[in-house]
Amino acid sequence: MTRLPLALGFVVLATLPLWMPGTYYVNIASQILFYAIFALGVNVLAGYAGLVSLGHAGLFGIAAYAGGKAITAGYGHSVVAVIALAATLVTAAVFAVLALRGTGLGFVMITVALGQIVWGVAYRWISITNGDNGITITGRPMPFGLSLASPRSFYWATLVVFLAALASMTVFVASPFGASVQGTRDQPRRMNALGYHVWMIRFLAFLFSGFWSGVAGLLYLYYNQFVSPQVVALTASAEALLMVISGGTATLLGPIVGAALVVVMKNVASAYIERWNFVLGAIFVVIVVFMPDGLVPGTVRLARWARSSLLGG
Amino acid sequence: MALRLDRRGFLVGTAGTAVAASLPRMARAQGKPVKIGLLTVKTGPLASGGIQMEQGTIRFLKDRNYALAGRKVELLVGDTGGNPAGTKTKIQELVERDGVDMIFGPLAAFELLAITDYAAQAKMPILSLAAAEDMTQRKPNPYFVRASATSSQTMHPLADYAAKEMKLKRVITIADDFAFGHEQMAGFQRVFEDAGGRVVKKLWPPLVTPDYTPYIAQISGADAVVQGFAGSNPLKFMKQYQDQGIKLPVLGGSTAGDEALLKSYGDEAVGMISCSAYTGDLDTPSNKRLIDGMVKDYGNIPGLYSAGLYINGQVAEAALEKTGGKTDDREAFIRALRAVSLTDTPRGPFTFDRLGNVVGTFYVRRCERKGDKLVNTTIKAYPKVSQFWTYDEKWFLSQPVYSRDYPPLKS
Known part of the structure; x- marks a missing residue:
């Protein structure tokens, strides 16, 4: 049943640059993919672990900044990726140790503060980050000798990473670890009583989430070849959370749909509608009112209801 | 979702490529x-x-x-x-x-x-x-x-005017804490100090701040204040500056004395000296x-x-x-x-x-009240101002770019 749409979706994604006319839309598709990776990363915490983070743009940005600094220092691209992801993981670990002292509102507030610290550093530590003039890099990496300079090849590279992210999420959700993460969300005290180390499970989920946020940040850097403090601003964290919530928390497809919605509204709709912010806001209100659990679960529920009422009626 | 984007993209994009493909073949000039x-x-x-x-x-x-x-x-x-x-x-x-x-x-x-x-x-x-x-x-x-x-091209002539015509000796600068503010004030400082003046303090309020009072409170021990705010910040700053009763003359950059702001300024802006590439009375x-x-x-x-x-x-x-x-x-x-x-x-x-x-020409203006309106009146025009001011281009480019800490304050 579900194999066919999956295969179809894969074929559409894989061949997209071939039939999509104009590189502009291929670039938009690349953006959707790396923002989807980011949203998937945020979803691990916000969805499966029930820990709403408003500081993930900090992790996204750390990867982008670390990558940018490493490239300007003259390192090769494979080393750059290692440095960027290591920096993200270390930062994620520090974030986790501090933020996991609380849950619920406390967790949200600590992550906001941590994200703002990263923003402050990016904005004010000018000797390192070049302040709001940002860091510009030249060139994209050449994995296995393949140039990623063209929009098409960059799209395919992003797609490979995206599929890896999606696969890792699928494995994560089905794994005992994934189940225990959801357990700490629903019944932390019972999980504790059952002998699970709740704090450690949350900590590892935080690292997993941070890792994919960092990967997305690195792709962002290579895509834009530029990083500036706007990337780590609070609004960027909120936007990632909106992607997750509008698409559907704790689902695999939800963050992807949410990322597509936000990127398309921001880039495509803004060309036709001046008040696109307003439209985006209105769409979120509609989603919250009519599909409070997000677009994907909402649509599934709608389809089920339609089918049962058709068959039953 | 992806499919919908694709279809829309397809339609618009097809039109785009059709145009692009036909470009080389057609005589574009007509x-x-x-x-x-x-x-x-x-x-x-x-x-x-x-x-x-x-x-x-x-x-x-x-x-x-x-x-x-x-x-x-x-x-x-x-x-x-x-x-x-x-x-x-x-x-x-x-x-x-x-x-x-x-x-x-x-x-x-x-x-x-x-x-x-x-x-x-x-x-x-x-x-x-x-x-x-x-x-x-x-x-x-x-x-x-x-x-x-x-950023600094307007500030070089302003600094020259401040030192040579207004005979100012010591000034305090205040500007938004981002690259445009930094570059403006660094440009002012270099020319002003080369003409014998001293920048005694540089204040940097954040770009988005509701209240300049703590910064204005630090203004003392100078002949004048140079402000380099942008957007709507110059309005907010001048209002609070006046409210705190400070009487030192104010100089400003192109965004600080912009014609588009004049209708929103009140009497607090009268007397402000600003320098800009564009002036309404030209x-x-x-x-x-x-x-x-x-x-x-x-x-x-x-x-x-x-x-x-x-x-x-x-x-x-x-x-x-x-x-x-x-x-x-x-x-x-x-x-x-x-x-x-x-x-x-x-x-x-x-x-x-x-x-x-x-x-090109840069204009030093004084803000004046004419009837019920504020206007900028040009008091000196500096013709043929280059981005390097009067400095040698090679020397200028060999120096670090203007920034928050360069040139440094003399202690």
Whole structure:
């Protein structure tokens, strides 16, 4: 049943640059993919672990900044990726140790503060980050000798990473670890009583989430070849959370749909509608009112209801 | 979701590629319109300047009946949202999908820095008024033309005026804590100190702050205050400055004394000395046309941003006339752009230097009350000011770029 749409979706994604006319839309598709990776990363915490983070743009940005600094220092691209992801993981670990002292509102507030610290550093530590003039890099990496300079090849590279992210999420959700993460969300005290180390499970989920946020940040850097403090601003964290919530928390497809919605509204709709912010806001209100659990679960529920009422009626 | 985007993209995109594919075969000079892409900010905190940019562009095109050098002109506007990633996407849209011939804008330095490499790769001429120094200094882009000013280009003459005409000895500077503020104040400091003055303190309130009181409280022990705020911040600062009863004279940069702000200022701005590339009281036919047109269409007198884009239009027009309306040969077109020399513009006569930055007149003005209105009255004009002021270009470029800590304060 579900194999066919999956295969179809894969074929559409894989061949997209071939039939999509104009590189502009291929670039938009690349953006959707790396923002989807980011949203998937945020979803691990916000969805499966029930820990709403408003500081993930900090992790996204750390990867982008670390990558940018490493490239300007003259390192090769494979080393750059290692440095960027290591920096993200270390930062994620520090974030986790501090933020996991609380849950619920406390967790949200600590992550906001941590994200703002990263923003402050990016904005004010000018000797390192070049302040709001940002860091510009030249060139994209050449994995296995393949140039990623063209929009098409960059799209395919992003797609490979995206599929890896999606696969890792699928494995994560089905794994005992994934189940225990959801357990700490629903019944932390019972999980504790059952002998699970709740704090450690949350900590590892935080690292997993941070890792994919960092990967997305690195792709962002290579895509834009530029990083500036706007990337780590609070609004960027909120936007990632909106992607997750509008698409559907704790689902695999939800963050992807949410990322597509936000990127398309921001880039495509803004060309036709001046008040696109307003439209985006209105769409979120509609989603919250009519599909409070997000677009994907909402649509599934709608389809089920339609089918049962058709068959039953 | 993905499918829906694809279908829409397919329709719009097909039209785009059809146009693009037919370009080389058709004689573009006659039938095809010149496409100008305007990158501006229409949403968010920078929107007021961005909307004025659009108004200035439209005003210019109306003056020319949407035709330049015998070709029709099509204007495509992209809202960058005032952030670098948005700017990158919008320029890709304008270049790759819409096939524009040149870009006007963007507004902010960080937007420009985010797209400069891409634009150079795409060989896309950019006519911007973003003031980032290094765009025409240490990291030049061969396809870039700036007819407005670098951040410090207005501050050099202002500092000269402060030291030599106003005989000021010690000043305190205060400006937004971002690159434009840093570069402005560093430029002021270098010229002012070389003329024998001293900058005794530099204050940097954050870009978004509700209250300048703690910063104003630190102002003492100087002859004057130099402010370099941008956007609507100059209004807020001057009001609070007056409320705290400080009587020291105020000097300001181009954004601080901008004509577009005058209707929002009260008496607190009277007496402020500012320096700008554009001044409303300049008596040229094109400035008169610009002011009349803006008042008629929008009910506002033009300021820096609308005049800046009007002037960009004139630069593009002059270059198109030289190439016979052709833009396909980008190298020839950018050469023509940089060779433009105009006299009747809203900012007076100007040319470009070898890096694509303007060499033109800068005006020191005093803000005065005339009837129920505030006006800027020009008190001194500095002709042929280059971005290097009177310094040797080689020496200037060998120094670090102006920043928050350079030149350092003398202790």
